[in-house]
Amino acid sequence: DSGVTQTPKHLITATGQRVTLRCSPRSGDLSVYWYQQSLDQGLQFLIQYYNGEERAKGNILERFSAQQFPDLHSELNLSSLELGDSALYFCASSATINSEQYFGPGTRLTVT
């Protein structure tokens, strides 16, 4: 158990819908990363937050957004969902900007 929690574990929704994925980092970790794992694209970095501020952006679609709250948990919002958004979404946390990342168990999103 890495200490990073993600909810929900599974999510099934229809095209065009909006969902929110939640991540609670390890106690004391200030940085949160979001990654997407799909069959065609592999594991890709989406976005990073550090102590509530956006730190870096990867290949994140405009339909996707994220934030990190004062209690350091983070949410990833996915809207206007398409079939191709079906994937495993991982959250990782690290104590500081450049320390080791610990991954959560992931949220499996299925868009039908």
Added chain:
Amino acid sequence: GNSVTQMEGPVTLSEEAFLTINCTYTATGYPSLFWYVQYPGEGLQLLLKATKADDKGSNKGFEATYRKETTSFHLEKGSVQVSDSAVYFCALSDPSEDSSYKLIFGSGTRLLVRP
């Protein structure tokens, strides 16, 4: 841009066989290198890491050496067990591109160890 290339799988071995999974990288700066393992239905776990050239990372019998001259970080284990069956990801982190320590992953190599 930065990238990681690792050997295609699946790799199928008998128990106690020697394992090598090849990984090469392209980086702008001086990256840190990692191997992560993903067991079925689970998240990624850090297996080992190396932060500079000639460093050797090791954990649970697995080893990898950071080779700057060949831009490689091959994963090895002398004697695999059935419990090592998983997907292995090579990754790098190079903040010289955008000041981010994000991980860039290879495509993953599935290892299947038979009794």
